[in-house]
Amino acid sequence: MKIYLVGGAVRDQLLGLPIKERDWVVVGATPNDMLKLGYKQVGKEFPVFLHPQTSEEYALARMERKVKPGYQGFTFDTSPEVTLEDDLRRRDLTINAMAETPEGELIDPYHGKEDLENKILRHVSPAFAEDPVRILRIGRFLARYAHLGFQLAPETVALMQKMVAVGEVDALVAERVWKELERALGERNPEQFFIVLDQCHALTILFPHLAIDSLNMKALMAATQLTSDTVVRFAALLHTLPKEEIVALCNRYRVPNAYRELAMLTALYHEKALQGKKLTAEELLRLFNALDIFRREARFKHFLQACEAIALSQNTKWDSSWLMSTATAAKSIDIHQLISEGLENQALAEKIKKKRLEKIQAWLSLHA
Numbered sequence: 001m002k003i004y005l006v007g008g009a010v011r012d013q014l015l016g017l018p019i020k021e022r023d024w025v026v027v028g029a030t031p032n033d034m035l036k037l038g039y040k041q042v043g044k045e046f047p048v049f050l051h052p053q054t055s056e057e058y059a060l061a062r063m064e065r066k067v068k069p070g071y072q073g074f075t076f077d078t079s080p081e082v083t084l085e086d087d088l089r090r091r092d093l094t095i096n097a098m099a100e101t102p103e104g105e106l107i108d109p110y111h112g113k114e115d116l117e118n119k120i121l122r123h124v125s126p127a128f129a130e131d132p133v134r135i136l137r138i139g140r141f142l143a144r145y146a147h148l149g150f151q152l153a154p155e156t157v158a159l160m161q162k163m164v165a166v167g168e169v170d171a172l173v174a175e176r177v178w179k180e181l182e183r184a185l186g187e188r189n190p191e192q193f194f195i196v197l198d199q200c201h202a203l204t205i206l207f208p209h210l211a212i213d214s215l216n217m218k219a220l221m222a223a224t225q226l227t228s229d230t231v232v233r234f235a236a237l238l239h240t241l242p243k244e245e246i247v248a249l250c251n252r253y254r255v256p257n258a259y260r261e262l263a264m265l266t267a268l269y270h271e272k273a274l275q276g277k278k279l280t281a282e283e284l285l286r287l288f289n290a291l292d293i294f295r296r297e298a299r300f301k302h303f304l305q306a307c308e309a310i311a312l313s314q315n316t317k318w319d320s321s322w323l324m325s326t327a328t329a330a331k332s333i334d335i336h337q338l339i340s341e342g343l344e345n346q347a348l349a350e351k352i353k354k355k356r357l358e359k360i361q362a363w364l365s366l367h368a
Helices: 007-015 031-036 082-087 112-117 126-130 131-146 155-166 173-185 192-201 213-226 230-237 243-252 257-274 283-292 297-312 322-332 335-340 345-366
Strands: 001-008 023-027 040-042 046-051 059-060 065-067 074-077
Touching: 001 007, 001 082, 007 112, 023 082, 031 040, 031 046, 040 243, 065 112, 112 155, 126 155, 131 155, 131 173, 131 192, 155 192, 173 192, 173 230, 192 213, 213 297, 230 257, 230 297, 243 257, 257 283, 257 297, 283 297, 283 322, 283 345, 297 322, 322 345, 335 345
Parallel strands: 023 059
Antiparallel strands: 001 023, 040 046, 046 059, 065 074
């Protein structure tokens, strides 16, 4: 039995980047061998084991064979006869198909180190075309490494175009698309994810309402300068879309509620927010109620960040602190005092509205 460090840890170590997690491949072992050593088996499709002390993942070396469309259409061979080279050959990119021995020796049968030095993202073998998720992964990797000068190999772009042409992208399931999109949104250049999809003609299939040269993409790039929060970046990305299209996209990919809610509020109310200084006290209070700032302060702050990104993408000067201060004034009334006065139900609601309007008007008069 031999154990090798593989994949991202080897790649990032060569790039001089911090290693986020370590994955290991075990050659010449069976599941029983691993269990006897105290490893805990996880994973349904093929045997993966957690180290008894470190909880790092150790996978038996495996080969894959495509038996039906989609990324789930594979059978696996994890017998002890599978070699390290066999295992590395099934990986997506050459820069992810390197291994390291316990002594620190690099094993690089597919020239990943050379591609790393030349800043090329290149597929390992024609087997790349068997898994449509890899198109999304390539987009995510370029979103991560574009700032270092990485580019796609032309033959890899051509292969992905063929994959799209034969309908492989149609087999992608919602959860995988969202997972890769969410991770890409957290990278340094998330717009590159969509550029890759556009290059291989998958953008119009997966995200038909988004275009590379759109205001949406400019807002995403602006949001990336302001925050690493993926919820805010997603909201900026969708800010020009009609409500129906946001609902359709979020339903299609089962987008979590936090993303869905902020994207919808940003699309509906960013224009009002950007024109905040021109609104009356009544209009400001309606905006605050629509945004539910009195109960969802954290979400309101995210909304303001998304609006900042939109303003930046439009070269518009806009200071979110003005709207935040106005909102703070509206929130400064003492509701418990009103309740102690015996007010309830409709009478209480009307009194709260009146007091909030007074607070906003007083603030506006001081900051006209």
